[in-house]
Amino acid sequence: MTSVTQNIALPAHWRDFLALTKPRVMSLVVFTALCGLLAAPGNIHPVIAFTAILCIATGAGASGALNQYYEADIDAKMARTAKRPLPDGRMDRQSALHFGIGLAAFSVGIMGVFVGWLAAGLLAFSIFFYAVVYTIWLKPNTPQNIVIGGAAGAFPPVIGWAAVTGDITLIPVLLFAIIFLWTPPHFWALALFMKADYGAAGIPMLPNVAGRRATRNQILFYSFPMAAASLAPYALGEVSWVYGSFAAALNMIFIALAISVWRNTSEDPAAMKPEKRLFAFSVLICFAVCAFCCRSDGDGMTSAPPPPPAPSARTSIYDSQEEAQLIGRMTADETRMVRERQDARSRVLGAILLGMCVLFFAITVVKIGFLS
Secondary structure, eight states: OOOSOOOOSSOOOHHHHHHHTOHHHHHHHHHHHHHHHHHSSSOOOHHHHHHHHHHHHHHHHHHHHHHHHHTHHHHHTOTTTTTSTTTTTSSOHHHHHHHHHHHHHHHHHHHHHHTOHHHHHHHHHHHHIIIIIIIIIITTTOTTHHHHHHHHHHSHHHHHHHHHHSSOOHHHHHHHHHHHHHHHHHHHHHHHHTHHHHHHHTOOOHHHHHOHHHHHHHHHHHHHHHHHHHHHHHHTTSSOHHHHHHHHHHHHHHHHHHHHHHHOOOOOGGGOHHHHHHHHHHHHHHHHHHHHHHHOOOSSTTSOOOOOOOOOGGGGGOSSHHHHHHHHHHHHHHHHHHHHHHHHHHHHHHHHHHHHHHHHHHHHHHHHHHHO
């Protein structure tokens, strides 16, 4: 890969290093990570929480810097990215590489030492996935790059959760699934009206390889599992009806916009208002669903543990202490039975959601074989 930035007249400005981190992308990463952290049960010291979010933000910045280092020549061919520091000649590529590696090492190391090694391991894997699996392997080689590569952007809420609890349970997996299934329709909407830009750079985005009609079909197709994943926290009893109602309304709007995109037949980017509306709304729905999920109390892990029952005045009328103990055991047995039923429902619905994700992953792999 040839370099487009051989001669640098001036040293890079600090703003150029900031631009390498892709601040707008980082804002979504930080927000979803914060949602995962706030949704987690248990307590975390504010300083440790701030450290975790800082490390996740720094790790996202490292991914962005390494991505721009590798794609400097590609960015120079696209109007949307031509003014980035490397293609614009404001920085040499070695500086970007060293900056990205330094940020990655710093973020993972601090996360491991001061927060936890599970969170640090997930952060390291997400950086590797974005910088290597997505940037080097998927993006230049397959039109399904966004589908599999979307996993990189879905890790932050899982990392935020793991920073608090040291484990991974249902809620962070659901947040991962929501963002993972949200990514394809979000980026394909962008790719529809940026087709010429991607074509000039030689990137095999779906509209360039399969055409705009096929892309519009896929946007509508992915909107339904995304909606199902968004409603899964409510269906599993992990959040309240407030979240369920809010998520249902937002997803109905999203599907309506996706139908508008599907019905549009225009090949002219200037006439792609449905695509642009869907792209803008997709950003809103991601922020909103994650925010409501992390603060909506239900019967599951996002709820605070119920306080112990207050002593009842009825205990004074029991004939004996043994009778009171028997009533207490009956109440405990009934509570355990209710929890077992809830757990069984969660396992069944969780298995359905996992099967859905596996099915869509398998469909993606098959499509890679046909479209590559």
